[in-house]
Amino acid sequence: MDVDQLPGFYAIAAADPGRRALIDSDGTETSYGELLARVNQVSHGLRARGLVAGDVVAGVLPNGIDAIVMITATAQIGLYYVPINWHLTASEVAYILDDCDAKLVVTGPGFAVPGAETGTAGLAEGQPTDAPGERTSGAVMWYTSGTTGFPKGVQRPLSGMVPEQMIPAYRWFLGEVVDLRPGDDVHLVTSPMYHSAPCAHTQFALHLGHTVVIAPKFDPVTILELIERHRVTNAMMVPTMFHRMLQLPEEVRTKYDVSSLRQVIHTGAACPVSVKQQIMDWWGPVLYEYYGSTESAIAFAVKPQEWLARPGTVGRPVPMFEAKIVDEAGVELPPREPGMIYVKSGMGTFEYHKDPEKTAASMLGEWYSPGDIGFMDEDGYLFLCDRRTDLIVSGGVNIYPAEIEAALLEHQAVADVAVIGVPDEEWGHNVVALVQPAEGVTPGPQLTAELLEHCGPRIARFKHPKVIEYRSPLPRTPTGKMSRTKVREDYLSEL
Known part of the structure; x- marks a missing residue:
C-alpha cells in the first residue's frame, strides 16, 4: 500500500x-x-x-x-x-x-x-x-x-x-x-527509548509506515545480524557505537551484508572525524548527523555528501531555525570565531516544568543556548568545540577536551577516553586523560608512551595530556553521553 x-x-x-x-x-x-x-x-x-x-x-x-x-x-x-x-x-x-x-x-x-x-x-x-x-x-x-x-x-x-x-x-x-x-x-x-532521540525516531518510524525492529541491547555483532536479517534501512546510533563497531575484527565486519542501510542518523555526542570517515568507508555515505538538545530539538543537520566536503561539521541550521555565535557579553561573533552557540526556533517554545527561573536563565531574549562552544564557517556550517562547562584553561589558553579525546580514540588500544582539567597552581589546569583500554590491552608505561607519541602529529603539544591514567569502564549513558563533571569530581575525590 x-x-x-x-x-x-x-x-x-x-x-x-x-x-x-x-x-x-x-x-x-x-x-x-x-x-x-x-x-x-x-x-x-x-x-x-x-x-x-x-x-x-x-x-x-x-x-x-x-x-x-x-x-x-x-x-x-x-x-x-x-x-x-x-x-x-x-x-x-x-x-x-x-x-x-x-x-x-x-x-x-x-x-x-x-x-x-x-x-x-x-x-x-x-x-x-x-x-x-x-x-x-x-x-x-x-x-x-x-x-x-x-x-x-x-x-x-x-x-x-x-x-x-x-x-x-x-x-x-x-x-x-x-x-x-x-x-x-x-x-x-539501538538505544533506550527513555532518551529523546530514540523515542522520537521510534514514533517517526511508525508515522512513516516503517517497521520498527528493537535490538535487545547494543552489541556490535547483534546489530550487524539484525541489519542483515531484517534488511534494515535506517537507524539512530551514537558515536560510541561506531567506535565499538570499528573494533570488530575485519573478518567479522565483512561477514554481514549492510547494503540495505540508507540512513544511519547520529547525534548525542561529538563524533571524531576519523571514526565517522571509517564507518562511511565501510557502510557507504549513509551517515546523517544532527545537533541540538532536548530543549531545542534538531537545530543543525548535515547530510553525508555535505559532511564529506566539510569533515567535522555538524551542519547548518535546519528549516525554521536561526543560529548565531556570541561572546561572553552577548555580542555576535564573525565566522570562525568560537563562542557560545544560540539558536532560535520557529517551531514553538519550551519551558522547564515548574522552573521559570531556569527557563529564563537559558535564554537570551528569544534565543536558547544548549551550553556548547562552537564556530560557524562563512557558509553557516557549525563546528563544535566543546561544552562550556568542560573547557580547560591552561596557561591562559583554551583547550577543548573533545579534540584530545578524538585524537586518542584513533589509537586501536583505546576503547574509550575522558579528558578533564585538573587544578594546577602554575598552569591553572593540567590536561588529564582517563583511558579505558581496548579488550586484551595491558595498561602501563609503554602504552602511555605510545599514546603520547600518537598525539604528536594530531594535536599541538600544549594540548597533550600531562597525565594518562587508566579506568575501566568509563561511565557513559546508553546514548553515548559522558558527564565530564562527574568524572572530574570522582577523579579529584581520589587525589
Missing part, C-alpha cells in the same frame, strides 16, 4: 492493519492493526482512570511494545508522557514522579514503583479497540540528564489539534533533514 497520502500511524494502521509494525527484542511480531487496537484500548483505559487532557502519565518501561503503546496512546488523548530512565535509583525515580505531577505510572517487570501499573494489560483490559472520541495531540515531556543539578522536565504547550493535523509537518521536516520518507522501510532501535 502507498502510505504517502496517509497522515501518520493511526491512519496507516486503520487502512492497512496487516502491515508489519514491530519486531520486538524477543522476536515477537505485531501488525499495525494489532498495535492500534492495543493503543486505542489503553487510551480508553487511561480516560477510565480519570485522566484528562493536560494530565501527566509516566513510564518506567524497557524498550518494547508497552513503551511504544504508552507513547502512542497518550499522543492521541492530549496527555503528557514522561519516559523515565530505568537505571535510576528509587529515590531518583521518585523525584521525577513528584516533580512531573504524574497521575499514573506504568512500569515493566522488575521496576518496582509504589502504586504503579505493571505493563499496559491492566489499562487495556475490557476496553474497546475503536478510536477514542475527542482525540487531541499529547506530547512527550523528557527530563534532562541533570548533570548540573536535579533533572528538569522540558515541557511544550499542547497544540489542541488532532494528531493527523500535526504529523504531516513532522514528516516534511524529517524528509528535509535526514531524507526519511513514508514507505516500506525498516527502522532499527
Whole structure:
C-alpha cells in the first residue's frame, strides 16, 4: 500500500492493519492493526482512570511494545508522557514522579514503583479497540540528564489539534533533514527509548509506515545480524557505537551484508572525524548527523555528501531555525570565531516544568543556548568545540577536551577516553586523560608512551595530556553521553 497520502500511524494502521509494525527484542511480531487496537484500548483505559487532557502519565518501561503503546496512546488523548530512565535509583525515580505531577505510572517487570501499573494489560483490559472520541495531540515531556543539578522536565504547550493535523509537518521536516520518507522501510532501535532521540525516531518510524525492529541491547555483532536479517534501512546510533563497531575484527565486519542501510542518523555526542570517515568507508555515505538538545530539538543537520566536503561539521541550521555565535557579553561573533552557540526556533517554545527561573536563565531574549562552544564557517556550517562547562584553561589558553579525546580514540588500544582539567597552581589546569583500554590491552608505561607519541602529529603539544591514567569502564549513558563533571569530581575525590 502507498502510505504517502496517509497522515501518520493511526491512519496507516486503520487502512492497512496487516502491515508489519514491530519486531520486538524477543522476536515477537505485531501488525499495525494489532498495535492500534492495543493503543486505542489503553487510551480508553487511561480516560477510565480519570485522566484528562493536560494530565501527566509516566513510564518506567524497557524498550518494547508497552513503551511504544504508552507513547502512542497518550499522543492521541492530549496527555503528557514522561519516559523515565530505568537505571535510576528509587529515590531518583521518585523525584521525577513528584516533580512531573504524574497521575499514573506504568512500569515493566522488575521496576518496582509504589502504586504503579505493571505493563499496559491492566489499562487495556475490557476496553474497546475503536478510536477514542475527542482525540487531541499529547506530547512527550523528557527530563534532562541533570548533570548540573536535579533533572528538569522540558515541557511544550499542547497544540489542541488532532494528531493527523500535526504529523504531516513532522514528516516534511524529517524528509528535509535526514531524507526519511513514508514507505516500506525498516527502522532499527539501538538505544533506550527513555532518551529523546530514540523515542522520537521510534514514533517517526511508525508515522512513516516503517517497521520498527528493537535490538535487545547494543552489541556490535547483534546489530550487524539484525541489519542483515531484517534488511534494515535506517537507524539512530551514537558515536560510541561506531567506535565499538570499528573494533570488530575485519573478518567479522565483512561477514554481514549492510547494503540495505540508507540512513544511519547520529547525534548525542561529538563524533571524531576519523571514526565517522571509517564507518562511511565501510557502510557507504549513509551517515546523517544532527545537533541540538532536548530543549531545542534538531537545530543543525548535515547530510553525508555535505559532511564529506566539510569533515567535522555538524551542519547548518535546519528549516525554521536561526543560529548565531556570541561572546561572553552577548555580542555576535564573525565566522570562525568560537563562542557560545544560540539558536532560535520557529517551531514553538519550551519551558522547564515548574522552573521559570531556569527557563529564563537559558535564554537570551528569544534565543536558547544548549551550553556548547562552537564556530560557524562563512557558509553557516557549525563546528563544535566543546561544552562550556568542560573547557580547560591552561596557561591562559583554551583547550577543548573533545579534540584530545578524538585524537586518542584513533589509537586501536583505546576503547574509550575522558579528558578533564585538573587544578594546577602554575598552569591553572593540567590536561588529564582517563583511558579505558581496548579488550586484551595491558595498561602501563609503554602504552602511555605510545599514546603520547600518537598525539604528536594530531594535536599541538600544549594540548597533550600531562597525565594518562587508566579506568575501566568509563561511565557513559546508553546514548553515548559522558558527564565530564562527574568524572572530574570522582577523579579529584581520589587525589
